[in-house]
Amino acid sequence: MPRQAAQPKQEPGSIRRENETAILRAAEEVFAEYGFKGATTAMIAERAGIPKANLHYYFPTKLALYRKVVDDIFNIWLQSANSFDESDDPVEALTRYINEKMDISRAHPMGSKVWANEIIHKAPVIQDYLETTLRDWTDTRVAVIRRWIDAGKIAPVNPEYLLYMIWATTQHYADFSHQISTLNDGKPLSDDQFEEAKRNVVEIVLRGIGATAQPASRPSIRSLA
């Protein structure tokens, strides 16, 4: 409730934290649905239950608020990175990674939409993330996939394009959820349907790269090429 006031000495920043959280939550929704330009600070303030002037007390400009939203999203994004690295077996690693990315699409659809919006609009705010963190992350995983190929564990596919397929498909369930709902009789996918979708994605990708369904270590066979 914004109606309370400060305990600056006792619990410094507790009101601040509470209000910032409410604003950020509202901002993520509004930015996702209307884009940066389409969103208004008045909308965000209303959804957060505070006057517009109060929003500007916590976030001096619309752009600063937007940056914070994007920043939070990117950190959630990176959390899915871990799941890729927990195993050196392609079946296990990719199963985990795809499931994790699908779960993020389910749990944070707004964040995914904001991200998609950014990329479509040529990343005016996140270009540095793309060139540094995302770039490094991708390079490392491409190397891992290449090792799997060299070890004969998966078919010789292009690692980048494999990652793009995984990103595209998993994020599609967040970014295009409105289209999916419309094609699903106007109702969002149920939990059961979503689990089925996850299984399908994992299954098609794993079979698609010639990874065995069971995580078994096969003798290393060098692939042609």
Add this chain to the structure above:
Amino acid sequence: MPRQAAQPKQEPGSIRRENETAILRAAEEVFAEYGFKGATTAMIAERAGIPKANLHYYFPTKLALYRKVVDDIFNIWLQSANSFDESDDPVEALTRYINEKMDISRAHPMGSKVWANEIIHKAPVIQDYLETTLRDWTDTRVAVIRRWIDAGKIAPVNPEYLLYMIWATTQHYADFSHQISTLNDGKPLSDDQFEEAKRNVVEIVLRGIGATAQPASRPSIRSLA
């Protein structure tokens, strides 16, 4: 050149057609890059090389212009439908369809972005397309895929989720082209790279659904389930 004037009787609408085309081309680019709200009619007019007032002579409102852009995009979209139906063999049909969708992503990336923007923003303008044309198109193709499964030509995957994977992956090359470029040393994919990406997508999807690489008619085996 907008500097010419009318031949209303001789070639009725030729200036009109020329200017409308220039405006629509500019509008597609600007709407793709900035979204509906972020785009301004002044930007579009400038890119089309005409004064803003002239733009409003041809398209009374920004929304009317946007609708026309979206309408054109959807028609290009539907053209890829044909490629799905030209064969009843899954390998041939899906190879054709995926390649066609990839080619559209390459040739009309702006259109794809406008479409993605619309869906992310809950389709304020195209909801009727989703509920009618796209819905019908999807239902028909789902039935086709189901027949392939029943005939044992492909593995028993969920047809909807297979289509989503194909849509997501192929459109990713348009919608996320900026991210792809950034990860590709800041340069757009070359023609060779793009062809490789196409081959990878086709290969992974076909293998992923257990379709044989060579279009061969196998004896119809009923799948379990």
Add this chain to the structure above:
DNA sequence: GCCAAAGTTGACTAGTTGGTCAAGTCAAAC
């Protein structure tokens, strides 16, 4: 050469919106 219809355009307006500001409120510390 004159007319009508199509096309062109600079200047204007009304509405929207990000951001400011001054006048407050509140509660703990002293």
Add this chain to the structure above:
DNA sequence: GTTTGACTTGACCAACTAGTCAACTTTGGC
């Protein structure tokens, strides 16, 4: 009970932008 610093908020403004308009030009047909 007064001070201090955090927080709140209605009213306001400057910038931007979709759309209008009236005066103008161009062109082909007669």
